[in-house]
Amino acid sequence: MKRWFLLLAMVWVLLGWSALSWGAEKITLDIWMQGEPGAVTIHNTILEEYMKLNPDVSITLTFMGGELFPPGLIPALKAGTGPDIFSAGTGPGQPAAIIDAGLVIPLNKYYFHYKWNEVIPPMIVNYTSSDGKLWAVGDWVEHTGMLYNREIFANLGLKVPETYEELVQIVETVKKAGYETPVALGGADKWPISHWQSMLFGYFAGPEGIDNVMFGDGRWDQPEFVEALKLLQNMAKDGWFGPNPLAVGYVEIMNEFWAGKIPMTFTGTFVVSDAFNMLGAEGLKKFGVFPFPPLPGQKIYPTEDIGGGWYISKSCKHPDVAADVLNFMLFRRESRKLLLENGFVPVGPVSDLLEEVVLPSLLEEFFEIVDKYRHNGTIHAFLDTVQPDNVTQVTYDGLQSLIAGLMTPEEVVAEIQKEWEKAKAEGKILKPGGAITSLE
């Protein structure tokens, strides 16, 4: 009898212990993140804060590198062994494919629950949703502009240009001063050239002209796009990008820019965080930014796009917690301030935060430009991220051919249009997401 009693007691103890450990089991979330290395540090800091406030949640953040869609992501999602939350590109192509395959969940419920509808601008909702369903939350806003070295400008007696002609004079002056490459390009990596294409297409066609092609009956082989590429080709011919623009990659050329060997470059806010970490606040002040000056009859349009978006995968066991983490990471006041202070612009209004944070100087200047010219309308910073991949690949090769003088602007736009029509016929182009009205 005694033995039975002891056995029963042991069973109860074991059961109780299991129940206790079951109850105490932590919710674990795996986050896979793409982007700039600096972003990982900031997001880790934010997530540590989240875990401090929510001790029952354990989060692991894994950095996947700079590719918008790392090759390992889709197989992992399909196998159900991927992350609970991940950041990746938005738009047509791979993002559309993972949505169509049901590998991510719609975020409509959380969009209303956390009042993201009051924060995320409709333009960004448009690029992260389809058929009235929000699939991703934009990670941060990106702008592009002409970065310049203040010391070089001061030494050569140059002022920030207000017209295209003035910029031409600046390029001539820096060339005469012995700078072999007046404007850093990094054309070996292809995508940096598309920053120029996005901006020039926008300047020549205006925001409506771009939207007319993206969502209407417009064509990429219209004269304004030909003119835009003619200008780009002439810049290359005139030596703006140096003698070997296609031989140097983006990282290498930017190192030369930050080292003061190249006076200017056209790039985006995504460089601010790493430059801030590398040069420090004072070092960064040696560099300024100005909008690309317009040709006669043109306006200055600020460029704007999102870097990517945050998704919650279908296999996530705790989607409500995942959404709470996203909300904490992207919309909590303190998180947004931390992001801003480190050079990242979270989606939605940030004007109410600006008085409370010390922005990296370069980011502050970007903000001033965007604020000053926003009334003209905004244009895409990265057309390549909102176009189908077949169009992007042809565009990349076409732009390199253009820079090398192997193709005429007319030939390049004809190739882009051909691929665009193909993608359009197959329903692979970006569809406007429309308003998010339902919870489902």
Next chain:
Amino acid sequence: MGKGSLRDLGSACFFLAPALFLYITFVIYPTLDLFRFSFTSWDGVSPVKQWVGIRNYQELFSDRIFWQAFRNTLLWAGIVLFLNVFVALILAALIAEPIRGRVGFQLAYFLPAVQAGVVTATIWRWMYQPNGVINTFLRTVGLGRFARGWLGDFALALPALAVASSWMGMGVNIAIFLGGIQNIDPALYEAAKIDGANRFQLFRYITVPSLYHTIVIVLILSTIGAFKTFDIVWATTQGGPVRATELLATYTYKKGMLEVRYGYGSSIAVFLMLLIVLLSALYFFQQKREA
């Protein structure tokens, strides 16, 4: 068949079964799947794999970029095979001589082989920069007219990368050849020397014929490696400038993964695989005939 033979067969099957199972699971089945996908318009993600018959292959043969990638791959393989087989054999023969610092040479040639492809790509991308060490060296020794933006040069980007790739692969081949040379009976060399053979003749009439089977194996492995090259090109030029360094492997990746056309990408991969199988078969038949 006797009882003993049956028992032997049973034992053989028993011991081979695990390896066979793994081989079928990880090689045969995926290969068959690749064939199947090449007849679909699958995007690589969706559960629906729509059968399109031979449409992918029809498109493939009228795709001018595919043919450019094919030509580039042949040129690439030619350069890599020349360096990784012919030059590697000569270097192995030289190192096999009792020279001072022999181990140092062996180590120097073999070291790149243990590096990851991406590391090699990064090193050479840096070396090929317009202001990189190669151009700096050329300018220093008065050959500045040959300095150029190597990876941005349409004619030279592919050979330049093929050299970088060979640098990575040559060490293994040198080690294999060296092992082969050391197994050749020294009496053969002694006898030839007595007959008055010079060093070239020793190499031509003793080393090369004695290494025939080793050379064939190295040739097959190098051919397969050259046709499959992806990492070094992707990490340096991504097939550029324009499509000057586009290889079949990089084109497969672009179509299959980036453009989410897994079906079409599979058809390129099938073509590449058949090409490698055909070339390997030719070598084997030749070897068998001569044996």
